[in-house]
Amino acid sequence: EDQVTQSPEALRLQEGESSSLNCSYTVSGLRGLFWYRQDPGKGPEFLFTLYSAGEEKEKERLKATLTKKESFLHITAPKPEDSATYLCAVQEVSGNTPLVFGKGTRLSVIA
Amino acid sequence: DSGVTQTPKHLITATGQRVTLRCSPRSGDLSVYWYQQSLDQGLQFLIQYYNGEERAKGNILERFSAQQFPDLHSELNLSSLELGDSALYFCASSGNGETQYFGPGTRLLVL
Numbered sequence: 001e002d003q004v005t006q007s008p009e010a011l012r013l014q015e016g017e018s019s020s021l022n023c024s025y026t027v028s029g030l031r032g033l034f035w036y037r038q039d040p041g042k043g044p045e046f047l048f049t050l051y052s053a054g055e056e057k058e059k060e061r062l063k064a065t066l067t068k069k070e071s072f073l074h075i076t077a078p079k080p081e082d083s084a085t086y087l088c089a090v091q092e093v094s095g096n097t098p099l100v101f102g103k104g105t106r107l108s109v110i111a
Numbered sequence: 112d113s114g115v116t117q118t119p120k121h122l123i124t125a126t127g128q129r130v131t132l133r134c135s136p137r138s139g140d141l142s143v144y145w146y147q148q149s150l151d152q153g154l155q156f157l158i159q160y161y162n163g164e165e166r167a168k169g170n171i172l173e174r175f176s177a178q179q180f181p182d183l184h185s186e187l188n189l190s191s192l193e194l195g196d197s198a199l200y201f202c203a204s205s206g207n208g209e210t211q212y213f214g215p216g217t218r219l220l221v222l
Contacts, residue, residue, distance in 0.1 A: 032209050043113065043201055043213035044154070087154065091209065098144055098156040098167055099211060 002027045006088050006102035013109050016077045021086055021105045024070040029093030033071050035064050036087040038104070044087055078109045114138065115204050115214035123220045129190040132217045136183055136204030142166070143185040144211060145177055149198040160185055192221045 003026045013019055025033065032051050036044035048057045050066040057064050061082065063074040073086055085106045089099035114137035124130055136143050145157040156169035160179035171177075174192075179185045189196060197220050203211040 034210070036213075041199075041216075041218070043115075043215045045113070046210060046212060049210055089154075097208075098159055098169060099154075100156070101154040103153040 002090060002092065002100040004088055004090055004100055004102035006086075006105050008105060009103070010106040011108070013075075013078055013107070015079055015109055015111050018074070018076045018078070020075070021073040021107070022070060023073070023088030023102055025088075025090045027090050027092055027100075031091040031093045031097075033066055034089045034091070034099060035062075035071070035073055036089065038085045038087055040085075047086075075107070078107075080109045080111050083107055083109045113212040113214065115202060115212055117200075117202050117214035117217050119217060120215065121218050121220075123222065124192060125222055126192055126194060128192050128221075129188065130192065130219065132187040132189070132200050132202075132219075134185045134187070134202030134204075134214060136185070136202075137206065137212055140204035140206040140212075141183065142205040142208065142211075143179055143183070144203040144205070145171075145185070145187050146201045146203065146213075147198050148201060148216075154201070157187070189219070194221050197221045 007022045032049045035047040038044045048064040053068045085104040087104045089101040116135045118133045141162045143160045148154045157171040159167040177187045199216045201216045203213045205211045
């Protein structure tokens with residue numbers, strides 16, 4: 001059974017204090033690993049898809065990396081507007097299949 | 112804006128009642144997914160449709176059913192509602208079988 005575990009559950013940072021969120025996964029064959037951002041009461045917003053170990057993608061202050069067992073979302077010099085829950089999800093190799101989500105990391109960035 | 116629309120935004124009803132949630136996917140997307148998000152469970156996959164046909168089922172209760180119509184919009188029907196059905200219900204759509212784009216959700220409160 002596919003499993004996704006995210007840590008920490010919650011993270012509080014000062015503005016400008018860089019950090020990383022972790023997503024470890026177990027899947028029989030990985031089609032893709034997805035990162036989403038979710039604001040309270042809103043739908044998840046797509047950030048990145050990673051397909052193979054060693055791959056990296058960046059968007060503004062966010063950088064996602066992938067190994068064979070985990071993914072990291074690095075946040076560089078965060079701002080208060082980066083406060084949100086960050087969700088990680090995996091999709092099996094067959095594709096066109098549902099995503100299996102972790103429970104997310106709640107990030108708070110304090111000015 | 113993801114391009115996925117969901118109605119209604121909020122729904123308050125009583126136990127034992129039946130409700131219908133509606134989702135319109137992004138233009139051209141053939142796959143529609145339904146997810147339930149509660150505080151303690153995170154995002155849980157319910158059911159997937161592809162071009163009108165049921166493609167995959169997750170932890171969907173027998174009291175819940177869904178369909179996708181020829182114009183590709185989808186409806187999720189929840190019946191004999193219980194207090195524990197209170198949650199956010201999200202619809203997502205995909206055009207390439209991989210990246211899923213989420214709608215804004217329907218918040219259901221069962222009293």
